[in-house]
Amino acid sequence: LLAWFTAVAAHEIPELMRLARTLDTWRDELLAYFDTAGVSNGPTEATNALIKKVKRVGHGFRNFANYRLRLLLHCGVARQTPPTTPIRRRLPRLAA
Incomplete structure (x- = not known):
């Protein structure tokens, strides 16, 4: 990351300079994402x-x-209801 910062500073492209400043500002938060195994909100x-x-x-x-x-x-939370009692003890015969 530091090598990229120095390369951007050498080229002096305004858009990349702004991106580098933003990344530098949020460096701790961005690196924390990788330290916490990708935990997300x-x-x-x-x-x-x-x-x-x-x-x-x-x-x-x-x-x-x-x-x-x-x-x-x-x-999508399942309600905790008791299972219903079966009406039939066997499966119905299906006409083929």
Whole structure:
């Protein structure tokens, strides 16, 4: 990275100089991405955007329980319900 900075400084291209300044300003944050094995805030931001969308489309909910259920439905969280009892003990015969 330092070699690239010196090469950019030697050429004095305004766009590359600006990019070099930006990279130098954000150096710690950029290198931290590689130190933390690529951990990203992206999934959290996507969930927050989905929550805001559900709230906007809902035009208001009567109570928090309905709002919570709608969020769980849209976010793909499985509800913890007991399994249903089977009606038949055998598989139906299919006509060929």
